[in-house]
Amino acid sequence: MRWLIIIFATALSFSAWALDLQQAKQQGLVGEQLNGLVGIVLEKSDVGAVANDINRKRLASYQDIAKRTGTSLTVVQTRAGQYNIERTQAGHYIQLADGSWRKK
Numbered sequence: 691m692r693w694l695i696i697i698f699a700t701a702l703s704f705s706a707w708a709l710d711l712q713q714a715k716q717q718g719l720v721g722e723q724l725n726g727l728v729g730i731v732l733e734k735s736d737v738g739a740v741a742n743d744i745n746r747k748r749l750a751s752y753q754d755i756a757k758r759t760g761t762s763l764t765v766v767q768t769r770a771g772q773y774n775i776e777r778t779q780a781g782h783y784i785q786l787a788d789g790s791w792r793k794k
Contacts, residue, residue, distance in 0.1 A: 710740050720744075721783025721791055726752060726770030731783045731791050 711728070714720040719737040723729045727745045730737055752770060756763045775784045775794075783791045 711744055714740050715779075715782045718783060721785055722771070722774045722778050723785045724768065724771040724775070724787065726767040726774060729785055729791075 711720070714728075714737055717734075719730065719732050719734055720728045720741050721731045727748055728741050730741050748770070752766045753763055755761070756766045759766075778784050778794045780794055782794055784794050785791055
């Protein structure tokens with residue numbers, strides 16, 4: 691439960707760029723990955739820059755959480771990935787363990 695609260699608080703901190711992320715997800719350009727980062731589903735225009743910016747900020751937050759909680763970055767990313775995938779809206783993409791993409 692503690693992890694969900696931490697990850698939820700982190701997710702709220704992403705609101706500054708959430709509109710760009712939402713647009714990219716709605717257009718099927720990016721999806722949630724198991725490692726807590728977003729991945730490019732369909733390469734188009736600025737999607738790489740948007741994904742890189744989101745992932746840079748997420749990774750910084752995950753590193754901070756790992757440091758504050760004394761947990762490894764891998765564990766934090768895995769739990770964040772699970773949480774983000776669970777919260778993914780129907781019709782948006784998630785990445786499966788084999789690396790393929792599917793709509794939720």
